[in-house]
Each structure stands twice: as C-alpha cells, then as structure tokens.
Amino acid sequence: xxxxxxxxxxxxxxxxxxxxxMSAFAYLYSELVQYHQTRVSSISELEQRLSSSGYxxxxxxxxxxAYRSKEQSHLTPPIxxxxxxxxxxxxxxxxxxxxxxxxxxxxxxxxxxADSLEKSIDHADEYMIFDCNPITSNFVxxxxxxxxxxxxxxxxxxxxGAGFSARVSAHTVDVEEGESxxxxxxxxxxxxxxxxxxxxxxxxxxxxxxxxx
Amino acid sequence: xxxxxNIAAAGHALWANTPKVNTELFALTYGSLITEILRDYxxxxxxxxxxxxxxxxxxxxRCVDELLAKSEVNGINIPxxxxxxxxxxxxxxxxxxxxxxxxxxxxxxxxxxxxLYLSENxxxxxxxxxxxxxxxxxxxxxxxxxxxSNIYCGxxxxxxxxxxxxxxxxxVRDVLRGDEVNEIRVNVKEVLAEGAGEDYHEE
Numbered sequence: 351x352x353x354x355x356x357x358x359x360x361x362x363x364x365x366x367x368x369x370x371x372m373s374a375f376a377y378l379y380s381e382l383v384q385y386h387q388t389r390v391s392s393i394s395e396l397e398q399r400l401s402s403s404g405y406x407x408x409x410x411x412x413x414x415x416a417y418r419s420k421e422q423s424h425l426t427p428p429i430x431x432x433x434x435x436x437x438x439x440x441x442x443x444x445x446x447x448x449x450x451x452x453x454x455x456x457x458x459x460x461x462x463x464a465d466s467l468e469k470s471i472d473h474a475d476e477y478m479i480f481d482c483n484p485i486t487s488n489f490v491x492x493x494x495x496x497x498x499x500x501x502x503x504x505x506x507x508x509x510x511g512a513g514f515s516a517r518v519s520a521h522t523v524d525v526e527e528g529e530s531x532x533x534x535x536x537x538x539x540x541x542x543x544x545x546x547x548x549x550x551x552x553x554x555x556x557x558x559x560x561x562x563x
Numbered sequence: 564x565x566x567x568x569n570i571a572a573a574g575h576a577l578w579a580n581t582p583k584v585n586t587e588l589f590a591l592t593y594g595s596l597i598t599e600i601l602r603d604y605x606x607x608x609x610x611x612x613x614x615x616x617x618x619x620x621x622x623x624x625r626c627v628d629e630l631l632a633k634s635e636v637n638g639i640n641i642p643x644x645x646x647x648x649x650x651x652x653x654x655x656x657x658x659x660x661x662x663x664x665x666x667x668x669x670x671x672x673x674x675x676x677x678x679l680y681l682s683e684n685x686x687x688x689x690x691x692x693x694x695x696x697x698x699x700x701x702x703x704x705x706x707x708x709x710x711x712s713n714i715y716c717g718x719x720x721x722x723x724x725x726x727x728x729x730x731x732x733x734x735v736r737d738v739l740r741g742d743e744v745n746e747i748r749v750n751v752k753e754v755l756a757e758g759a760g761e762d763y764h765e766e
Contacts, residue, residue, distance in 0.1 A: 369583035370685050373629055374662040377622040378589065382596050385618065389603070403595040410591060410689075459588045485584060500592075 376489050383497060397496045397520075401503035408507015415458055416440075440512070444477075444550065444558045447512050452479050455508055460485055465543070475550045479505070482525070482543040495520040498544045505546055515551040520544055570652050573639045574660035577630075580637055581661060586685045593686050597711070606704040612713050616732075619717020626718060627725040630658060647751065650728070651677040654719060671748075679719075681745040684738065686712050692739050710734045712745065719749060727755040 386399045441447040452464035460481075470476035487497040498520035506518040522542045596618075597611075604610045634641050634657075641657065644650040651669040659667040663685055671678040692706040710716075716732035723730045729752045736742035 368586050370586050370589045370664055371578070371581040371662050372584050373581065375584045375589050375592070377625065378592055378596070381618045381622060382592065382599075384621070385596065385599065399599075403592075403599060406595055406598070407588075407591045411587075414587070459585055461583075461585065 372485065372488070375485065379486055379500070380489070382500075393494075393496055397499035400496070400499035401506065401518075404500040404503020404505075405507040405510070408504040408509075409511045410507075411455060411459065411504065412508045412511040415454055419454075442513075443561060444514065444554065447509065447514055448477055448479070448548070451505060451508055455504075456481075459504070473549075475552070475555050477548045477550075479546040479548065480543060481546070483540065484544045487544065495522045495544065498546070501544075502546050505548065509548070514554050516554065517549045517551075519547050519549075521547060567652055567656070570641070570649075570656045571660075573634065573641055574657040576637060576639055577633055577657060577661040578664055581633070583664075586688065590686055590688050590690075593714075594689065608704050608706070608708045612708070612710045615710065615713040616717040616720070619714035619719075620721035620724075621717075622714070623718035623721020623723075624725055626658065626662065626722045630661065633661070647674060647677060648672055650723075650726075651679070651749070654722070655679055658722070676748065676750040678735070679747045679749065681715075681747070684712055684745055686714070687739055690739060707740055710737065711739050712737070715747060719747065723749075724755075729753045729755055 382403065383396075383400065386396055386403075390396045390399060441450050448467055452467045456462065456464040465480045465482050468478045468480070470478060481501075484498050484501055486500050487495075490497045502518040502520040506516060509516045509518070521544070523545055524542050525540065597615075600611050600614050604614065631641070641653065644653060648669070651672065655667040655669045659665055659679075659681070665681060665683050665685065668680040668682075669677055670680055690711060692709060692711070694706070710733075713734060716734060719732045720730055731750045731752055733748055734745070735748045736744060736746040738745050
C-alpha cells in the first residue's frame with residue numbers, strides 16, 4: 351500500500367463541521383480530570399498536571415490562529431497596491447498579547463471573547479482575565495478552580511509560544527450582585543466566575559518597558 | 564423507510580438543540596489525553612488501547628441517559644428498538660449525530676453484529692501516526708497498532724451495556740492507517756437479564 355500523503359502536505363482546512371456538542375467535550379474533559387486524579391496525591395499536583403496538559407494545546411492554538419489569520423489575509427483580493435492588507439502581526443507588547451488572548455484565542459476556542467481583562471493594582475507584573483462561564487468547570491458541582499487549570503495551561507502555552515514567559519493560575523471569585531450571569535441553557539446560573547491570574551517573568555516586564563521608550 | 568427517516572430527523576433535531584464547542588479544542592484535548600497515556604504507559608501500545616477503551620466505557624454508560632433525557636425534553640420520540648438494526652441506526656444516526664455532529668452509516672448487518680462507518684472523525688483532524696523508519700528496526704513502538712479513536716469502541720460498549728446488550732467492539736479500518744473510512748465492528752455477545760444483580764435485591 352502506498353504511503354498516504356503526509357499530514358504536513360495537506361491544508362489546514364477547517365473541518366466540515368467545526369463544532370461538537372458541549373456534552374462530548376464535557377465527557378472527554380471529565381475523563382481527562384479523572385485520569386489524572388487517580389495518579390496524583392494532592393490538589394495542587396492535579397492542577398499542575400492539568401496545566402501541563404493545556405500547555406501543549408496552547409502552543410498549537412497560537413500557531414493555528416497565526417496561520418489562519420495569514421490565510422484569511424491572502425484570500426482578500428488586492429484592490430490596489432496601495433491598499434494595506436491585514437498582515438499577521440506578531441504581538442510584542444504585553445497588553446497586545448493579552449488582548450489577543452482574551453479576544454481572538456477565547457473566541458476561537460470558546461465561541462465568545464473573555465469577559466474582561468484587567469491589570470492588577472497591587473502588582474505591576476500581574477494581569478487578570480475573567481471568564482464567567484469557563485466550559486471546563488461547567489458541570490463541576492462544587493466549583494473549585496482546579497478544573498480550570500487546563501485553561502490556565504492553555505494561556506501559559508500561548509504566552510510562552512509568543513515569547514512571554516508567565517505563570518498562569520486559575521482562581522474563583524464570587525459574582526457580584528447585578529452582574530450578568532448568563533449560564534448555559536438548562537443550568538442554574540453560577541455563583542462564581544473564574545479568574546486567570548497571569549504573572550509575567552521579570553525579564554518580560556523589563557523588555558516591555560524598554561520597548562515603550 | 565419512514566422509520567429510518569424519523570431516526571435521522573431525530574438526530575438532526577437533537578444536534579440542532581445542543582450547545583456546542585469548537586471541534587479543534589475537542590481534538591486537541593483528546594490529543595493531550597493520548598499523550599499523557601502514552602507517557603504513563605511507556606509507549607506500550609496495546610496497554611494504551613486498553614486504557615482508551617476503558618475511558619470510553621466510562622463515558623458510554625452516561626451517554627444513554629443523556630440521549631433519552633434530551634429527546635424527552637425536546638419532545639422527540641425515539642421508539643424502543645425492536646431489533647439490532649434499529650439499535651444500530653439509533654447509535655449511528657442519533658448518537659453520533661447528537662454528540663459529534665458527524666454522519667455515521669450502518670452496514671454489514673447480521674443478527675449478531677453490525678458495522679459502523681465514520682467518514683469524518685473529529686478526533687483525528689490534526690493527527691498523523693508516525694511511520695516506522697527502517698533503521699529503528701523493531702525497537703520503536705509499532706504505531707500502526709495504536710487505535711487512536713479506540714475511545715469510540717468503549718463508548719459504544721458502555722452505552723449498550725446500559726440497555727442490557729453485552730457487546731464487543733473493535734476498530735477494523737482506520738483512516739490514520741491508510742484506509743478510506745473508519746469502520747467499527749460491533750458483535751453482540753449476549754443479552755443481559757434485567758436487574759442490578761444479586762447484591763441489590765431488595766430484602
């Protein structure tokens with residue numbers, strides 16, 4: 351039998367149906383968590399394992415999105431040579447990469463942008479990404495942030511791939527009164543939302559301030 | 564036959580009503596699960612296949628309840644399956660459609676077995692099995708033995724167990740190994756008796 355064409359020669363097309371049901375993902379993710387749970391002895395080790403599972407995914411997501419945005423810019427027909435085609439921009443600033451994550455990455459993975467991105471007042475190297483309904487802990491009964499460690503791993507992977515070393519951890523905060531808490535259909539609205547705390551390495555901050563000048 | 568048309572329509576309707584997530588995230592998550600298992604079992608391929616089947620079984624036992632509950636909620640009536648053909652149709656047209664959004668066909672039907680054909684598999688959209696290089700000889704793992712999507716076999720086995728059918732499922736043809744279509748062969752071993760067994764008899 352002849353060797354099939356290598357996967358690297360094929361185009362990265364979007365699959366014909368680019369969605370699967372939420373339940374399929376939820377089942378698969380719960381099995382991933384259970385698989386790790388039987389092999390660790392503490393919650394922090396579980397979070398660390400989930401985070402490293404997400405790390406690899408983050409790298410690949412970054413590559414995929416960068417490739418796709420370039421692909422799309424090639425599809426727009428050139429009107430004239432003077433018109434600027436949107437090029438793939440490699441983000442070099444902290445705020446830019448964080449905005450890329452909270453909008454483009456979130457929209458591609460979860461179908462909606464993250465709820466907000468904030469800079470910490472107390473620490474210069476910390477930023478926070480908020481998500482009211484992280485899909486990884488959608489069906490977890492007692493909401494601990496450990497289930498969201500996978501997403502923090504994805505964020506860390508994207509940042510590392512883009513050249514920003516950072517430590518990302520997942521936490522929960524209670525949802526304040528009056529904030530919109532749109533849950534998924536059929537589920538009661540959640541009482542807490544997930545916060546992904548991003549703590550950049552020292553040299554990343556130094557590089558960022560140097561670029562500002 | 565209008566029965567099959569109804570089943571197919573039910574599948575489409577259930578798919579339309581489920582909340583959905585990105586296939587790529589699903590595929591990448593499965594990939595990281597496989598990587599973990601490969602690492603933990605030291606690349607012992609047959610053991611990895613067993614683990615995947617076991618994981619699938621654990622998922623499968625929960626799928627049936629969800630299928631029945633969702634169809635109840637959506638007002639879709641799935642009539643009780645009277646023979647193996649209808650069971651196979653429900654798995655293919657409703658089960659696979661509702662959870663994965665893919666088209667699945669039934670074939671090679673006998674009274675004790677059937678085949679499921681999957682032309683598109685959301686799990687392996689980014690996957691290629693490494694080929695054995697000549698210089699390695701026999702030292703590396705034989706990647707052709709890896710049943711990448713073996714989790715489906717476990718899911719089907721677990722789901723049918725919940726409806727009292729004990730089956731054996733295996734991947735016969737796999738796109739990753741060079742075949743054109745994925746084929747899962749399901750063999751019915753026995754029809755289990757109703758009831759939860761000795762330990763649960765009421766006093």
